Amino acid sequence: xxxxxxxxxxxxxxxxxxxSMVEAIDAADALRHVDLADREAVKxxxxxxxxxxxxxxxAFETAFEVFFxxxxxxxxxxxxxxxxxGPASSGAEGGGSGSDAEVEALxxxxxxxxxxxxxxxxxxxxxxxxxxxxxxEPGRPVGxxxxxxxxxxxxxxxxxxxxxFDSLLQPGAVDTLAGRLAGDEAEQRLDxxxxxxxxxxxxxxxxxxxxxxxxxxxxxxLVDDIDLMHATREELFRIERAVLPLARKLATRLAQRRRHGxxxxxxxxxxxxxxxxxxxxxxxxxxxxxxxxxxxxxxICDVSGSMATFARFTMQLxxxxxxxxxxxxxxxxxxxIDEVTRFFGTDRDFAGAMAAMSDEARLVWRDGHSDxxxxxxxxxxxYGDAVTPRTxxxxxxxxxxxxxxxxxxxxxxxxxxxxxxxxxxxxARRYWDTGDSIMRAYQxxxxxxxxxxxxxxxxxxxxxVALRTGPRLRSAVQAQP
Numbered sequence: 260x261x262x263x264x265x266x267x268x269x270x271x272x273x274x275x276x277x278x279s280m281v282e283a284i285d286a287a288d289a290l291r292h293v294d295l296a297d298r299e300a301v302k303x304x305x306x307x308x309x310x311x312x313x314x315x316x317x318a319f320e321t322a323f324e325v326f327f328x329x330x331x332x333x334x335x336x337x338x339x340x341x342x343x344x345g346p347a348s349s350g351a352e353g354g355g356s357g358s359d360a361e362v363e364a365l366x367x368x369x370x371x372x373x374x375x376x377x378x379x380x381x382x383x384x385x386x387x388x389x390x391x392x393x394x395x396e397p398g399r400p401v402g403x404x405x406x407x408x409x410x411x412x413x414x415x416x417x418x419x420x421x422x423x424f425d426s427l428l429q430p431g432a433v434d435t436l437a438g439r440l441a442g443d444e445a446e447q448r449l450d451x452x453x454x455x456x457x458x459x460x461x462x463x464x465x466x467x468x469x470x471x472x473x474x475x476x477x478x479x480x481l482v483d484d485i486d487l488m489h490a491t492r493e494e495l496f497r498i499e500r501a502v503l504p505l506a507r508k509l510a511t512r513l514a515q516r517r518r519h520g521x522x523x524x525x526x527x528x529x530x531x532x533x534x535x536x537x538x539x540x541x542x543x544x545x546x547x548x549x550x551x552x553x554x555x556x557x558x559i560c561d562v563s564g565s566m567a568t569f570a571r572f573t574m575q576l577x578x579x580x581x582x583x584x585x586x587x588x589x590x591x592x593x594x595x596i597d598e599v600t601r602f603f604g605t606d607r608d609f610a611g612a613m614a615a616m617s618d619e620a621r622l623v624w625r626d627g628h629s630d631x632x633x634x635x636x637x638x639x640x641x642y643g644d645a646v647t648p649r650t651x652x653x654x655x656x657x658x659x660x661x662x663x664x665x666x667x668x669x670x671x672x673x674x675x676x677x678x679x680x681x682x683x684x685x686x687a688r689r690y691w692d693t694g695d696s697i698m699r700a701y702q703x704x705x706x707x708x709x710x711x712x713x714x715x716x717x718x719x720x721x722x723x724v725a726l727r728t729g730p731r732l733r734s735a736v737q738a739q740p
Contacts, residue, residue: 260295261287263470267326268309270474274322275481276315282308301327314482314501325474328462361391366414373423373448385455388414393460397467404477406460411453420449483715487569488685495568498714502572506579509718553585554651554678554725559638561656562622563593563629569685572714573655575609576721584725588645591616592634595624598642629659631697632666639669650677651724657686658698665697671704682708683720 268283289304302323310319365388372381389395392413393406424445429437464473480486482497490498529545537543558577560570574589581587591599597620602612624633646652652673674680682701684691688710691698702708711717 260290263326264290264305266470267305267322270322270326270471270478271309271319273474274318274478275484276310276312276318278309298327313504314497318479318481321477321479322474324458324461325465325470325477328458328465362413365391366419369414369452370419370422370426373452374426376448378451381452382455382459385452385459388456389459389463395460395463406464407453407457410456410460416449416453420445423449483718484713486712487572487714487717488565488712490568498572501714502575503579505714505718506576509576509722510580512722555586555647555649556584556588556724557645557650557652557677558587558589559596559634559652559654560589560591561593561629561631561634562591562617563627566629566656566685570655571609571613573653573683573717574603576717578603578609580721580725585649590638590642590645591620591622592631592638593622593624593627594630594633595622596634596637596641597621598645628661629656630663631656631658631660632664632669635666635669635673639673646673646676648676648678652677652680653683653724654681654701655683655685657684657696658682658691658701659686659695660697662695665700667700667704670701674704674706679706679724680704681706681720681724683711683717684708685712686710687712 264283264287268278268286271278286305286308289308290301293300293304295301302320305323306316306319310316365384369381369384369388372384388410389406392410394409395406424442427441427445429441461473461477464476482494482501485494485498487498524547526545526547530541530543533543533545534541556577558574560566560573562570570591577584577587578589588598588600589603590596599616599620602616602620603609624630624637654670670680682698682705684698686696690696698708709716709720711720
C-alpha cells in the first residue's frame with residue numbers, strides 16, 4: 260500500500276496537482292484510520308488530504324483508478340454471462356469483433372441492468388463489453404481513452420441514454436418536474452455505467468503494462484494548464500466553469516495586497532507621540548497608509564478566428580475583477596474596430612454579451628481578415644481620448660497581420676500617452692515573427708510582451724497589471740509571467 264501511495268503522489272505532482280511532503284504524510288496517516296478493503300473510504304481519505312482545489316479532483320480520480328483499482332476478476336467470473344446478455348462472443352478476447360446481433364443483445368442486457376439498478380449484473384456486462392468491443396490487445400501501446408471511445412461507439416451511448424430516459428419517464432411528464440427528475444436519474448445511471456467501463460479498461464491496462472505506464476497515457480492537463488487556443492469543446496466548458504471562481508479568488512487576493520501593501524511615508528507626528536512611552540527614544544516609527552491608486556484599463560482585443568476564444572476569457576476575467584480598476588473600457592477588432600464596453604456589465608450574462616457583440620459591433624471594415632494596422636489607426640483617430648496618463652493599455656492578439664501595414668508608429672504614440680502598454684500573445688513564442696506575424700514591429704512600443712496560453716498564465720498577468728501602480732519602466736520584452 261505504501262509503495263502504491265508513493266507512486267500515486269508522484270503521479271499527482273506530474274499532472275500538476277500541488278502535493279507537499281506534509282500532505283503526503285497526512286495521506287499515509289489517514290490510511291491508518293480507514294478500512295483498506297473499503298475502496299470509497301480510501302478514496303475519500305486520500306482526497307481530503309491531497310486535493311485542495313475542486314478543479315483538480317478529476318485528475319485525482321483518474322490517478323486513483325490507476326493506482327488503487329480493484330483486482331481483475333478470475334476467469335470464472337469473467338466468463339459469467341448474466342441473464343439476457345446473449346450468447347458469448349466467438350472471437351478472441353479483445354478482438355472487438357462482436358456481431359450486430361450480439362451487440363444488440365448486450366445493449367438490451369445493459370439497459371435492463373440500468374433500469375433495475377443491479378450493479379453486480381452491470382459490472383459483469385461491462386466486462387463482456389470490453390471483451391467483445393474494445394479491441395484491447397496485450398502489449399499494444401494505445402491509451403485507455405481510445406478503448407473507451409470504441410466501446411461507447413459500438414454501444415451507441417447517446418441512444419442508450421435516450422432509451423433509459425424514456426423507460427424512466429412517466430407518460431405526459433416531459434416538461435414537468437417529474438420529467439426533469441427522470442432525466443437526472445437517467446444521467447446518473449448512465450454515468451455509473453461509464454464509470455464502471457473506465458474502471459474495467461484501466462484495470463486491464465494496469466495488469467498488462469503497470470500503473471506508471473498507464474498513468475502516463477491517461478494523463479491530461481489540469482484546467483488551469485489547458486491551451487486556450489487548442490481546447491476542445493469539453494475543455495472550453497471546464498474553463499468556463501473555472502473562470503468565475505478564479506476571478507473571485509483573484510479579486511480577494513488583489514484587495515488584500517492593496518490593504519497590506521508596503522509601508523507609506525514616515526508619519527513624524529505619530530512617531531514622536533509614540534516615542535513618549537519610551538522616554539523619547541524613536542524605537543517604533545509610524546508610517547502613513549500608502550495611497551495605492553487603481554489603474555484605468557483599456558482592452559484592445561483581436562476577436563478574429565481562433566483569437567475570439569482567447570479574447571472572450573481575457574475580457575471575462577478582467578470584467579469579473581473590474582472593482583480592482585477605476586475604469587475599464589473594451590475595444591474589439593478584426594479589420595475594423597469598435598468600442599464594446601456597452602455590451603458588458605455586472606447585470607449581463609457574459610455569453611449573451613459576446614453574442615450581442617458579434618452581431619451588433621462594427622468589427623469588419625473591408626474583408627473580415629485581421630488588419631492590426633488599420634485597427635490601431637482607427638483606434639487612435641476615433642477613440643484616442645480613452646488613453647490618458649493613468650491608463651494601462653492591453654492589446655491581445657497573435658500579431659498575424661496578413662502581410663498588411665503594421666502602423667507601429669501609431670502604437671508607439673499610444674504608448675507615449677499611457678501609463679503602461681502590454682501585449683498579450685496566446686501563440687507559442689517560437690511562432691512569433693514567422694509567416695505573417697509582425698510581433699517584432701510592435702515590441703519596442705510595449706512595456707512587456709507576454710506569451711499567455713493558459714488560464715494560469717492569464718491569472719498571473721492580470722494580477723500583475725492590477726497591482727502595477729509605480730512609475731513607468733519601459734523594457735522591450737519581458738519574461739512570461
